[in-house]
Amino acid sequence: MSERIEDHMILTPPAGARVKFTFGGRELEALDGEMISTALFANGVKIFSRHHRDGSPQGIFCANGQCAQCSVLADGISVKSCVTPVRAGMKVEELRGVPGLPPAVCVQDAGRIEELETDALIIGGGPSGLAAAIELGKLNVPTIIVDDKHKLGGKLVLQTHKFFGSVEDCYAGTRGIDIADKLTDQLKEYPSVKVWLNSSCVAVFSDKKAGVVRDGTYCLVKPKAIVTAAGAREKSLPFPGNTLPGVYGAGAFQTLVNRDLVRPSKKLFIVGGGNVGLIAAYHAMQAGIKVVGLIEAQERCGGYKVHEDKIRRLGVPVYTRHTILRAEGKEELERVTIAQVDDRFRPLPGTEKTFEADTLLIAVGLNSINEFHQQALAFGMNAFVCGDAEEIAEASAAMFSGKITAHKVLKSLGVMAGPVPAFWYEKLETLKSRPGPTGAVKERDHDRKVYPVLHCRQEIPCNPCATSCPKKSIKIPVGNIMAAPKFEGECIGCFKCLVICPGLAITIVDRRKDEKVPTVAVPFEIGRGAVKKGDELELTDWEGCPLGKAGIVDIRDFKADSTLILQLAVDGAIADKVAGVRLYAEEKPGKHAVTKDSPDDTVICRCERVTLGEIRRALRSGMRDLNQLKAVTRAGMGACGSKTCNSLILSVCRAEGVKPEELTPMTQRPLLMETELGTFANIKCRTAMEEKAGWSGF
């Protein structure tokens, strides 16, 4: 059984040697060098460990090396499976409880810890870090950019969709994955920038040095300026069942699907209607995964409407004003139950719906990873922050903020004298804008025979359609990329706007051959195998309402853009309304069994399995020092270092009516990530297996 994605519209499945490894004694196949967690998912394994507190099954959670929930035993050593590559012959086992002392190792003499100086140290090679590095490189500033992955790009490498924003400032209309490549290539032109891959900054110290594990070797870097561009981590949500294997973040999901091309799910449910949740639904469909539904607690989804409409058209039900009540399953997720909420977001009894699902994505927002920055500031370093680490926004804004931050760094280093131009900040604010109001559907005000219909009516910072039109017939007022585009003038039916639109919100109606039954061209990215000429498809309007059926008369494959154009023969009366085709029938809720919820059992601190009940009792007894709460309950003392539970605890405090000013926050201490003792002594722990593999013979 292989859960690998072999056929993807946008991504090419990784080629590589197949190797054998074992899991719990069972022989399985992996791609050489992929992460253990990826190999396990590809083989349908979702339970990696049993929690040391209560034996509960543990699946993947962050897929990013931040928590330790995906720990397994690899050749007898406890490792985080999401950041440990699999090797031929590796013996992988479920980690049950805490691990034993790692098996005996061959220890070489401890090496010296190298200390380096540099002008700028950038932590994080995502969109903001890369943009900053490029700006510093342009002025030949000695810079080190550190990233924990094997290639640059950060979360860009997961973004298969085309970007919003403006073409001139942030590659709008280009797919995230391609932007990552473009920025990486650009960086290569600047020799003053050193790129450290597979490298993590684990601490910033009071002697103004950063501790970096550079490809397994620890070193200390003393920078004149430190830039935190570490991005963000996903927020969690407290509800019963929230730690079941199969419940995890949308970012972890995108890592599995878009970076690793494995299919971790057959039936997916999503919590959160922001851009991350909406895009994850779309990515899931591109991976051949059925999306059962998406819920959003607010009246409307917070993400771009074009993203929402895109998934609604394809057949994903979006339940606004709904919350998750519980996730259930024996060992892994099997069912989710949702309910409608009232004005104060309390579930309304009688509105519960239960769906079968094997995976539940939590996409309820992001928290900045700014610990390095805060510590660096506290230690009096020349510290800067950009991208999501500074403020959560789109990657387009992150790139621009990286550029601005680089100029602040240049000024602080005395390389540049002038201040950052004021209009850059204005541009940044525009790119960071939340979506504005949505305009009404208007009747056509021209009688052209071929013309685009712009199903994009919400104010968002985006302009590729206007930029791409060779006839300059799509208008967005100069200086206001937030405004919805307007078609005025001539259309030659070249499809350029249609192919570039990140929202897939443009169709082209062509009445030149047949006024009564014109063709409507619809962009399509779900999969080449999903449609063929002659298929009768359900048409939908811009928001997914059905408009009857129509046949595909032709399909044009824009290979370079990984986009298909479906030409549908449509009744002339509705042709302007058609915005997409539905692929799936809506999943209906199954039988809802009434269970007695005990919200107090909900896990808040997943590393130490501390429950909502324990936190509530402590708060109700008058405890206001979160350090005391930690001492008493162990909440925040686990492997992830309170990265996940800290914000949940604060939300419990709010729910309990505790004011923020009453609270004493938890003390943040190094390390930011668990790191082996041997690393600090510059000794590599080698297993018997590695010894064997490394032995070249005589």
Place this chain on the structure above:
Amino acid sequence: MTEKKYDVIIIGAGSVGTPLALELAERGRKTLVLDELASAGQGQNKEAIGGVRATHSDGAKIKTCLRSLEIFATWHAKRGDDIGWLKGGYCFPVYTESDERLLKEMLKVQQGFGLNISWLGPEEIKKLAPGISPRDLRGGTFSPDDGSASPLLSGQAFYRAAVRAGAEFRFHERVTGLDISGGAVRGVMTDKWSYGATKVVNAAGAKAAEIAEMAGVKVPVRPDCHEAGITEPLKPFLKPMIVDIRPGDKSKNYYFYQNSEGQLVFCLTPNPPIWGDDCRSTSEFLPEVSRRMINLMPQLSGVKVRRTWRGLYPMTPDGFPIVDAGAGPEGFVLAVGMCGQGFMLGPGLAPTLARAMDGAPTEEDREILHGFRLDRQFAGMEKLK
């Protein structure tokens, strides 16, 4: 509004002040504890690594810690809270002839005080510390009755018991002065309020000198700092606290043990000492301590460090505490300068201090107080810090 009156006010809700509050409250004394931090044990108490031993080099400390050991060891049975107590003993492995001589000499003194401590050969040390480097291992001392407890859990347990016994705690209150008239203390002023009491105990840890100054008493206490760390949990494999007294490149001794959660807790004594109250982590600690630990037990190289921190040792010139109920104004009591051992000394000192304040110390109390008095020469030097 009249100020509130207490029998005793303790300044500092830490390792010394909190157990003392419990002792006093249980004796029916109306007790107030003042601390500038947000809750009990938030100063240096929580920075302690948790070792509790009676195997010191002089009588006063040995006697005090024997009592502490009794309190820690029986806490769970008597009071019901789990404080993470483990009776794992202390083991000082020895690799050099001079260390062997030093420890064997001290052994005689320690055994003279009735301590359960003996010299073990290399084979027995290897059993106690699995995987310990055998090269040049000469043996070592082992004191099986010593142990460890969680400073976080015991700090909270002492606090809860003290509150139950009737002690009052006020947090987020900084002491700004002492009310002294006619050569006797009358009360304490804080940044929020003032309180009356005829007995005031200075248990302010690293800030002891500052508080003593308010009573016109000079105490030779100044903090230096030590860094510590904790690893991921592992299955139990190591029972005793391992203390390696050999010097390192930038350090004197270091020590580590496996706590009740299975985590290794380790601490290093920097050399030269780092004076001052800066508790921010430095880049020097981890490379130094990890090199030394792995050198001693190579298998530790694969164990993941979870967190590090830096705590203060309120040092005196001779390495012994200052516990004195007769220095300075009448009613002013010093329980300071614990030299990084407040966690293990605090509980044992509480009954002595309580009886001394009542004017009824036992013979043993008198011995302890004599050893820790302020007007000593500070000429000797603690051999087993």
